[in-house]
Amino acid sequence: MKKIALAGAIVGLGLLVACQPAAQKAEAQKPKKKLTAYEKFRIAFYQNQDKWQRYCSNEAQVVPKGISVEEFKKAMLATIKFPPGGKVMGDWKRGEKLFGDPKKGGRSRRGNCYACHCGDPQIIACGNIGPSLRGYGKKGVDPKQTYMRIYNSWAFVPCSAMPRLGYWGVLKPEEIADIVAFLHSPESPINK
């Protein structure tokens, strides 16, 4: 069938282009005509996949043989941007909303941290995919490390289930700083 052959050709193209910083490239290549829902999906799913995600797309979902874990981490570290003035701790109350709004039972499309982590003991609808972050501020972690971890978790654990939230722009640097404050501030319910 013609359609399928065409679709195949698009996959091929998608794979070739995927090696480049795809999110930006997609814009440039966007043809003038309106994309169909399927074309949009293909761009989002294939073309916008970055090469690090491609490395992790194997049966074990980890860094595959032949790719250096150290190089991977180094490349991820290099992507991390800090807020103006390098201030990695912001406003914990704003951070709380981004982490998971208590008024919405801890939901948030932004950080959505409760999907995977427990934290504020008042929020019982919390997942156990990542470690519990209760009392996180008392563990003596350098807030800068926490910042980097949220900005690009793959700089620490490549291919982790934890998304690279700053890297993809799900959270802005200032917003990550607010979340860091929520994790570290002694007033935060996380540390009470």
Add this chain to the structure above:
Amino acid sequence: MKKKGLLVLGVIAGGAVAGTLAVAKEKLPEHLRELLELGMHPGHVFVDEGRDYYHNLKGPNGKTCATCHGQDGAKLVGAYAKMPRYYKDIDAVADIDLRIYKCMTKYMGFDPKDKKFKKKYLKTYRVPLATYVASLSNGMKIDVKIQHPKEKEMYELGKKVWFTRAGAREFSCAMCHMVLAGRRIRLQGLPNPVKAKSYNHWPAYRFGSDKMWTMEDRVRTCFRAYFLFLNKWDEKKDWVKTPPFFAKEVIAVELYMKHASNGGVIEVPGLVR
């Protein structure tokens, strides 16, 4: 619709259509538990509705499904156990949702270019018809074969889709359903549909949202978690929420999962959260 006929059929179906529980009985809401104890399954309404469409919904050329596939789906018994599969007449691998749509546009006179009809199919006819046709294979073992070159190609694609990490949340089917299986995402336990052969209870009635879903609905909805985007992630302006219906990738991953469910005994409609 002939309501009276439907009701009678409903009672009979209650006995014939087993329906399956993917959830522990204790976790069901009270009213559902009572219904089930009376032998009533909320998904049966959809089977009945599908049966009614099957016999009474006429295409522009006057044909019904029964014209070709027999009274009470006689010639479709066991078909769902082997789907998705390759069909020569459309030269493609189709799942139940696509196969029925193709029958309606190719053989019943509905216009494949008619967007209104497509919408009506997707919203109204698809789920009941798919559920009814699936229920005709109840009690049989899933037996999907990967033989035709297009089936092989789709199977490989499905496997690839299963492991592909993508989107601003870096998810893949395998991440949630293999690596994290058994864990909780918020309060929802993550099943492993490949290992558990859980294709056997789809289409399933979701009591949490009072909806009947085919596997296409299930898979497409799982894609929402990925945060796929076109240019740069933006929840309001640039969220590619799901692949469209009949997307090759969706049918491919269905084929991959259903093949893994081979041997599982079909019991639909299922019952899930």
